[in-house]
Amino acid sequence: MELNSNAPAGPIEKSWETHKFGLKLVNPANKRKFKIIVVGSGLAGGAAAASLGELGYNVHCFCFQDSPRRAHSIAAQGGINAAKNYHNDGDSVYRLFYDTVKGGDFRAREANVYRLAQVSVNIVDQCVAQGVPFAREYGGLLDNRSFGGAQVSRTFYARGQTGQQLLLGAYQALERQIGLGAVKMFPRTEMLDVIVIDGKARGIVTRSLNDGKVDVHFGDAVVLATGGYGNVYYLSTNAKGCNVTAIWRAYKRGALFANPCYTQIHPTCIPVAGDYQSKLTLMSESLRNDGRIWVPKQSGDKRNPATIAEGERDYYLERRYPSFGNLVPRDIASRAAKAECDAGHGVGETGLGVYLDFSDCFKRLGAHKISERYGNLFEMYERITGENPYEVPMRIYPAIHYTMGGLWVDYNLMSTIPGLFVLGEANFSDHGANRLGASALMQGLADGYFIIPYTIGNYLANTKSEEYSEDAAAAKESVANVTAITQKLLNANGKRTVDSYHRELGKIVWEYCGMARSAAGLTKAASMIAELREDFWKNVRVLGANEEFNQSLEKAGRVADFFELGELMCIDALNRNESCGGHFREEYQTPEGEALRDDANYSYVAAWGFQGAGRPAALTKEPLAFNYVKPSQRSYK
Amino acid sequence: MKLTLHVWRQKNAQDRGRMVRYEVPGVNEHMSFLEMLDVLNERLIEKGDDPIAFDHDCREGICGMCGMMINGKAHGGFKGTTVCQLHMRHFKDGDEVYIEPWRAAAFPVIKDLAVDRSAFDRIIAAGGFISVPTGSAPDGNAIPVRKQDADLAMDAAACIGCGACVAACPNSAAALFVGAKISHLAHLPQGQVERDRRALAMVRQMNREAFANCSNIGECEAACPKEIRLEVIARNNADYIKAAFTERPETATGGAG
Amino acid sequence: MSAAANLPLASFWETTLGKKAIMAVTGVILFGFVVAHLIGNLQIYLPPEKINHYSETLRSMPLLLWGARITLLISVCLHIWASFALWRMQRAARPIPYVKKSNEHSTYASRTMMWSGPIVLAFVIYHLLHFTFGVVHPGGPFDKHNVYNNVVTGFQVWPVSLFYIVAMIMLCYHLYHGLWSMFQTLGFSHPVYTPWLQRLAKVAAILIAAGNISIPVAVLAGYIKPV
Numbered sequence A: 001m002e003l004n005s006n007a008p009a010g011p012i013e014k015s016w017e018t019h020k021f022g023l024k025l026v027n028p029a030n031k032r033k034f035k036i037i038v039v040g041s042g043l044a045g046g047a048a049a050a051s052l053g054e055l056g057y058n059v060h061c062f063c064f065q066d067s068p069r070r071a072h073s074i075a076a077q078g079g080i081n082a083a084k085n086y087h088n089d090g091d092s093v094y095r096l097f098y099d100t101v102k103g104g105d106f107r108a109r110e111a112n113v114y115r116l117a118q119v120s121v122n123i124v125d126q127c128v129a130q131g132v133p134f135a136r137e138y139g140g141l142l143d144n145r146s147f148g149g150a151q152v153s154r155t156f157y158a159r160g161q162t163g164q165q166l167l168l169g170a171y172q173a174l175e176r177q178i179g180l181g182a183v184k185m186f187p188r189t190e191m192l193d194v195i196v197i198d199g200k201a202r203g204i205v206t207r208s209l210n211d212g213k214v215d216v217h218f219g220d221a222v223v224l225a226t227g228g229y230g231n232v233y234y235l236s237t238n239a240k241g242c243n244v245t246a247i248w249r250a251y252k253r254g255a256l257f258a259n260p261c262y263t264q265i266h267p268t269c270i271p272v273a274g275d276y277q278s279k280l281t282l283m284s285e286s287l288r289n290d291g292r293i294w295v296p297k298q299s300g301d302k303r304n305p306a307t308i309a310e311g312e313r314d315y316y317l318e319r320r321y322p323s324f325g326n327l328v329p330r331d332i333a334s335r336a337a338k339a340e341c342d343a344g345h346g347v348g349e350t351g352l353g354v355y356l357d358f359s360d361c362f363k364r365l366g367a368h369k370i371s372e373r374y375g376n377l378f379e380m381y382e383r384i385t386g387e388n389p390y391e392v393p394m395r396i397y398p399a400i401h402y403t404m405g406g407l408w409v410d411y412n413l414m415s416t417i418p419g420l421f422v423l424g425e426a427n428f429s430d431h432g433a434n435r436l437g438a439s440a441l442m443q444g445l446a447d448g449y450f451i452i453p454y455t456i457g458n459y460l461a462n463t464k465s466e467e468y469s470e471d472a473a474a475a476k477e478s479v480a481n482v483t484a485i486t487q488k489l490l491n492a493n494g495k496r497t498v499d500s501y502h503r504e505l506g507k508i509v510w511e512y513c514g515m516a517r518s519a520a521g522l523t524k525a526a527s528m529i530a531e532l533r534e535d536f537w538k539n540v541r542v543l544g545a546n547e548e549f550n551q552s553l554e555k556a557g558r559v560a561d562f563f564e565l566g567e568l569m570c571i572d573a574l575n576r577n578e579s580c581g582g583h584f585r586e587e588y589q590t591p592e593g594e595a596l597r598d599d600a601n602y603s604y605v606a607a608w609g610f611q612g613a614g615r616p617a618a619l620t621k622e623p624l625a626f627n628y629v630k631p632s633q634r635s636y637k
Numbered sequence B: 001m002k003l004t005l006h007v008w009r010q011k012n013a014q015d016r017g018r019m020v021r022y023e024v025p026g027v028n029e030h031m032s033f034l035e036m037l038d039v040l041n042e043r044l045i046e047k048g049d050d051p052i053a054f055d056h057d058c059r060e061g062i063c064g065m066c067g068m069m070i071n072g073k074a075h076g077g078f079k080g081t082t083v084c085q086l087h088m089r090h091f092k093d094g095d096e097v098y099i100e101p102w103r104a105a106a107f108p109v110i111k112d113l114a115v116d117r118s119a120f121d122r123i124i125a126a127g128g129f130i131s132v133p134t135g136s137a138p139d140g141n142a143i144p145v146r147k148q149d150a151d152l153a154m155d156a157a158a159c160i161g162c163g164a165c166v167a168a169c170p171n172s173a174a175a176l177f178v179g180a181k182i183s184h185l186a187h188l189p190q191g192q193v194e195r196d197r198r199a200l201a202m203v204r205q206m207n208r209e210a211f212a213n214c215s216n217i218g219e220c221e222a223a224c225p226k227e228i229r230l231e232v233i234a235r236n237n238a239d240y241i242k243a244a245f246t247e248r249p250e251t252a253t254g255g256a257g
Numbered sequence C: 001m002s003a004a005a006n007l008p009l010a011s012f013w014e015t016t017l018g019k020k021a022i023m024a025v026t027g028v029i030l031f032g033f034v035v036a037h038l039i040g041n042l043q044i045y046l047p048p049e050k051i052n053h054y055s056e057t058l059r060s061m062p063l064l065l066w067g068a069r070i071t072l073l074i075s076v077c078l079h080i081w082a083s084f085a086l087w088r089m090q091r092a093a094r095p096i097p098y099v100k101k102s103n104e105h106s107t108y109a110s111r112t113m114m115w116s117g118p119i120v121l122a123f124v125i126y127h128l129l130h131f132t133f134g135v136v137h138p139g140g141p142f143d144k145h146n147v148y149n150n151v152v153t154g155f156q157v158w159p160v161s162l163f164y165i166v167a168m169i170m171l172c173y174h175l176y177h178g179l180w181s182m183f184q185t186l187g188f189s190h191p192v193y194t195p196w197l198q199r200l201a202k203v204a205a206i207l208i209a210a211g212n213i214s215i216p217v218a219v220l221a222g223y224i225k226p227v
Ligand SMILES: Cc1cc2nc3c(=O)[nH]c(=O)nc-3n(C[C@H](O)[C@H](O)[C@H](O)COP(=O)(O)OP(=O)(O)OC[C@H]3O[C@@H](n4cnc5c(N)ncnc54)[C@H](O)[C@@H]3O)c2cc1C
Pocket: A039, A040, A041, A042, A043, A044, A045, A046, A062, A063, A064, A065, A068, A070, A071, A072, A073, A074, A075, A076, A077, A078, A079, A080, A162, A163, A189, A190, A191, A192, A225, A226, A227, A228, A237, A238, A239, A242, A243, A245, A246, A282, A401, A402, A423, A424, A425, A426, A437, A438, A439, A440, A441, A442, A444
């Protein structure tokens, strides 16, 4: 298979403009006749559904939570980037583009990234107009802060709840369209299959989480904005319901899955406390602006941090990366923390933690200013750990947080199945091998507000709207597929709970395909996962029936897909014999322990195609060209 | 530690439901309340009993999906804390804990502790927004916003739509939730144009749902995990009263041009 | 909606907020009366002619008197009508009660407005029969022109006084919450002033009750005697 990115040629500054002009338009009178299915109501899906509704399309939107407002985007804390240069500190579209390509360790598609940087400025305008209460200065203008991996202040924020506020903006726009009848919302509804007819995505199959009813929804195009798959690790900063199911089932219908092994470990999370733990909590990266990270110089030093003198502390990020210091990108900060802990410098009961200390900052800015900036984060920390960060330094440890991989899409955000578009974290598009802080929100909203409304029109203008009946062979086959999976799970009637499998799977993936990976470990993990998966299908216990509110059944379906994904992640990681961004292969590092890329052999997107159960996935490569930002070894020293 | 739980079990909306008692030994003080229920559920499944259904997602107090009454207090009654953030260190060995779903006609039970809060979405759909179609926005800095206004708007906008205010209110009023959205948008210059319409539409929709009136009792404020203040209800009242008195029929000839 | 657009006031009445606003406005009027009435009543501590004269004066201004009476009557009706309409909604809004419910953060007064209000109403009805129409005046003969004696002989019957005292305590409860609540209902709330308003409301409620209660107590104690 040949992958055509459809990225326009010519000067990158003009490419989106030119491309947009080349896109066909749908006559306003005809828009209502096109039905678009949007799965997901997060920043990407919510923004898309609202914007498409505004344009006049007939939109049906789906989410598994009880309300579109609860999509996991709600949890983003830190902020959203935009190249506004309001602070006159030398920011520009080009610099945001540059930072993102470099931050992604030269594994992203330049044209996409440039467009992202361009529309970033419109996003902030749009959100302000919707009433997103961004932080302001006394003069009434928008405030900014700086964020990991950037040396300019371009991050817009609403306290520690930026994702919430942006999502509520999109949600309100979406509800407005629902009120006007332009969008029909299906909450508590899980998408379980894509219907492909004559090679085109023509609908989806869903299961109502309230009563188990399986339904067919046809549409002229299907948009998946179903978020990331970090929960393959079981413990992650993602919400419990985050899943790979939607995009995985699309993968099994022929959409290629790109770079599954690119996962991001976030450096500042609250360390794990025990094995009943169900999820990990992120402490916003913005804390690194004012907090200083350190460990005791003495390995195994378990003293109370207050009694450890300045000279006995190792501010290892400031030491190793003097110019970025505590603000190095996430992958680097995470690995550094792991290295310190592996060397016995870790703090806390488990030894898996480092200090994030605000005492200098209290002195410099006063506790009041700090609480204004981070008050809610400090409270959250105290609520969870029972420790007061105004008094003792926080303990943090890396945790899985974001997945750069996802369904492969072209410049139009269309997957390899025509008519199937993928937005937000669910696609692989803009972050390469590592995402910079505050740019997932930007990407989700860029995709939903400013890209899909144009590109989907072009697809629809070239497609005839078709009426299908539920008896269409493809629809029946998809329904049968969904029902069969459900029945198989219910009939296994084994001994172990779904969660126990998920936990075990997560441990394997974290251990061998987490912060550091090796060929031997990955090979081992792939076979361990395969084994565990077999056992799962035989020995899982899902009680109850399909025709009811059945949370175990929901989880079981998701975990089943995580097994398959986990295996593919290992295969992808094994294939990529280099270290880049979030993918760190122990065999490929510089003498100082930094990631060592292999541009000659691996400057490509690895897109995997499903070949049928039991058969290895097929690799297709999309070569990456860097015409603007020349690949170099990332240096944050 | 060991706890005794009394949990509301109800198979589906039609079932009458009842309280069921469970002994839960081996609870660790670092667990969250929901993790304690997870542990119980794992044990129930192993025994072949139907696990307790409860809504949750983010487990960090922001999505608003979780919510239950614990000993008669919404989310357990700890300041600024959702039940997913409530840790077991607040309980002690031998405690009896009563767990019930949000009770309100507007929030019918789906199963056990999970309720249907779609009434909230319908209230937002009626008017809880600023009409600004994608692409039509002026520059973000074109309209300065007083810092104080932005801060007050943010205070109100922090609402997570969990429904604890309704659950805690002796009247089952949605006043705090509605007031929060009204206040959020009323404090911003962007929200002024539709301010009257919004107040009228949201209040009318609220009344179409099965929420009763607010009597300014104040349990909601204490229960709100985001510490939304009663002030938002006053803001809503003021806006509604003004809008209702100045409301006039739309001009028959339509808009200008 | 169309009816609403034509008749703003009808639509105002239709919503819970509208009804509450009407309760608050009528509440203010009733409160105004209670205060004025208290001031009038306290003249009982002056020589008997004063209060009798006051009563005569009021009666000599029928326009004012009837204006006030009609306003009060309408207010009471609206206040009660609204309270019952809302009360029915409240009952319907939680069909299944909690097994356990804690209400630690609200005042008892705020949760019992629907008790204190009707008790006050019952009191007012009796009170009218007692002192205005004189038809149920167990203490002795009722003389329309001797308000002073009517009150004193009326209160010398201790069960009547007791009922008055209980009713005044209920009124106190009602105003304890109602007096600040009406500001909130009409849209006034402020982080600094509102807590003061709440305190002021409580003080006012207690003072009013104390002022009223002092009268039957003074009579029973023999401090005020019939003439
Ligand atoms: C704790 C945390 C903090 C973060 N902080 C930041 C930050 O400060 N800045 C930043 O830029 N990024 C941040 N991120 C990343 C960012 O929040 C996410 O990448 C982004 O919000 C994803 O948005 P989305 O719309 O793609 O997906 P989501 O918001 O996850 O939405 C997914 C939607 O799909 C629906 N869905 C999923 N599966 C199905 C299915 N099978 N059927 C039906 N519906 C389905 C869900 O119901 C939901 O509506 C953070 C992430 C986390 C976890």
